[in-house]
Amino acid sequence: MELIYLQKNNNKYISFFSCCILVKGFERSAIYDIQRENIEFVPNTLINFVEDIRGQKVSDVLEEYQLHETAKEYLSFLEKKEFIFYSSNEFFHDLPILSINEDISEVLFTTVILSQYIYGNIDLFVKNIRQLGVKRLHIHIDNNNCMEQILKILSSLEYSQISNLSLSIPYQKINKKVYENKRLTSIVIFNSPKKRVQQNNEVITDYITKDGTNLFLTQFRIYDIAISINAYNIANNYNLALYKTIFIDENGNIKHTFSAKNSYGNILEDFKEIKTNTVKKLSKLWNIKKDDITPCNVCEFRYCCTTTYLPEKGKTGYTVDCNYNPYTAEFN
Numbered sequence: 001m002e003l004i005y006l007q008k009n010n011n012k013y014i015s016f017f018s019c020c021i022l023v024k025g026f027e028r029s030a031i032y033d034i035q036r037e038n039i040e041f042v043p044n045t046l047i048n049f050v051e052d053i054r055g056q057k058v059s060d061v062l063e064e065y066q067l068h069e070t071a072k073e074y075l076s077f078l079e080k081k082e083f084i085f086y087s088s089n090e091f092f093h094d095l096p097i098l099s100i101n102e103d104i105s106e107v108l109f110t111t112v113i114l115s116q117y118i119y120g121n122i123d124l125f126v127k128n129i130r131q132l133g134v135k136r137l138h139i140h141i142d143n144n145n146c147m148e149q150i151l152k153i154l155s156s157l158e159y160s161q162i163s164n165l166s167l168s169i170p171y172q173k174i175n176k177k178v179y180e181n182k183r184l185t186s187i188v189i190f191n192s193p194k195k196r197v198q199q200n201n202e203v204i205t206d207y208i209t210k211d212g213t214n215l216f217l218t219q220f221r222i223y224d225i226a227i228s229i230n231a232y233n234i235a236n237n238y239n240l241a242l243y244k245t246i247f248i249d250e251n252g253n254i255k256h257t258f259s260a261k262n263s264y265g266n267i268l269e270d271f272k273e274i275k276t277n278t279v280k281k282l283s284k285l286w287n288i289k290k291d292d293i294t295p296c297n298v299c300e301f302r303y304c305c306t307t308t309y310l311p312e313k314g315k316t317g318y319t320v321d322c323n324y325n326p327y328t329a330e331f332n
């Protein structure tokens with residue numbers, strides 16, 4: 001059946017959809033389907049096969065691989081997953097790596113530990129978050145009775161550019177008004193007596209039995225990936241995990257991540273100081289792409305990984321100590 005279909009397209013050329021990106025890793029490869037926001041793991045030999053048949057006539061490929069069972073399997077897989085198509089045109093352009101300079105936000109992603117100190121200066125905090133242009137904000141509050149605080153913060157953020165808001169709070173009764181906020185996408189409730197996931201309006205509430213101490217530990221998890229044209233473009237130009245991303249601790253210190261030792265400023269400072277000094281210092285690491293870090297440079301996740309390891313400079317270049325090993329495709 002598959003061969004009949006292929007033979008019907010005998011005179012056509014094999015093309016690979018430009019929205020599907022091939023990423024070769026050391027042990028295995030991946031195809032990012034950025035239209036469906038999906039990742040498919042494939043053997044490295046399949047990537048070699050695609051590179052070989054791409055732009056070739058179906059008749060030539062059938063002749064070259066006529067008795068090759070694996071080649072037939074690969075062709076049928078690529079067709080079934082809609083990674084390839086047949087066309088009278090010999091050539092289609094690859095997806096261009098676009099410039100992302102049109103993004104004018106100083107910072108896009110922010111996680112804040114909302115202490116009593118920051119809450120006491122909430123107007124200044126919100127003013128600076130708005131001026132930074134933050135689009136995605138995660139607020140962590142370690143207070144067993146914080147509904148009033150949350151409602152006040154949600155209302156203060158009403159005129160910000162934030163399009164995606166998430167919370168992590170200890171187990172308590174949730175005020176239903178919280179779920180009415182259009183920007184809120186998810187809540188993690190730690191110290192819960194039992195695990196469950198619940199959806200209210202558009203908000204996913206994840207009840208976990210663990211405490212909140214491990215929520216911000218840097219660790220690669222398969223669901224921490226971003227497959228999209230925007231993420232792919234950023235990953236080609238910058239470090240996708242760190243780019244325009246900050247962590248604000250309970251004292252307002254601005255750092256790269258929860259576990260980072262260095263702080264580069266304070267969110268309750270004058271905005272001009274944050275914009276000129278803090279952002280400039282932070283951005284040095286934003287420019288170190290995963291392509292320039294070992295072992296990320298051989299990892300199939302390097303254009304979608306959002307795990308915030310800070311690259312360390314050694315004698316032979318930048319390295320991270322990741323819990324995923326791309327040389328074996330296993331977790332350590």
Ligand code: SF4
Binds near residue numbers: 323
């Ligand atoms: S090796 Fe690098 S790219 Fe791969 S999962 Fe770890 S941090 Fe991400």
